Amino acid sequence: MKKKITSNYESACLKWQEVFVKMDKQKLMEILPEIKIEGDYLTIYHFGRKFGVHKQTGEIIAMEDDLPISVSEKFNIYLLFYYVKPYAKIRGEWVTFEKLKNTSQFKPAFIKSVLEPFANTFAGHMDKLKDACEKIGGKRIKASDMGYEIKAFECIPIQFLFWDEDDEFEARASMLFDLGSTDFIHEESIVTIASVGVERLAQIAGLDKGSNTFDMK
Known part of the structure; x- marks a missing residue:
């Protein structure tokens, strides 16, 4: 049964999930080497919390705890993946x-x-x-x-x-x-x-x- 959508934010988040599914995962990992592969998931840490993003469905899960995942956390991950530029780097300023x-x-x-x-x-x-x-x-x-x-x-x-x-x-x-x-x-x-x-x-x-x-x- 599909999850009931209760807000515009959740609806928008689902659209970004669909965007992720179509992305070039190999290219993404080359730009963001902090992303790792664990089975069917790409994993990334967000404020010390480990998340997994399913490579085929785009679903985001918590890898090390049972706490709820906020829509904000999901947005941050999807938008990082989408907006990161090939030349992006930490500048130290x-x-x-x-x-x-x-x-x-x-x-x-x-x-x-x-x-x-x-x-x-x-x-x-x-x-x-x-x-x-x-x-x-x-x-x-x-x-x-x-x-x-x-x-x-x-x-x-x-x-x-x-x-x-x-x-x-x-x-x-x-x-x-x-x-x-x-x-x-x-x-x-x-x-x-x-x-x-x-x-x-x-x-x-x-x-x-x-x-x-x-x-x-």
Whole structure:
């Protein structure tokens, strides 16, 4: 029996699944060497979570856990596969979100649906943020009160920067991205990727994410 479609996001996701089925898998793996083959699946890690994409059907499954897979996670994987450019590479130059190519128009959404929930979720919980970052392979960096470099995908690293609340200031957060990130995926997807990162950290930390976090479910 076919799964009942409950949202426009799910319907769009199914269309991207069909797009993936028709893609040249060998060429894709040459452009994105982080993709591996395991039986009938192409596997890839997204924020430390291993996913498998069935080569014939395009269905995405979790390879190492029984947690639900959000539509946002599926979108991120399909759109990475579709939009990655043959010349894409990590450049080693860190910039704020609005300095990525063609992203300035999405800055308000990024602040509201990513940075504010990130700050609100972990206010007063730096210890839990530290543990969550390390559990998904984050590397501590000397920036902010609690800074970690985390790989959304192997090709899209993100620096998560957090300053905790005190008697004078509320908690605040920022993120830095490699300048080449938008050569791997559509610029609008950077918002979705960052939001999934916040949600993943909150989930591991056992905290309720900020209510404004972008979520396709």
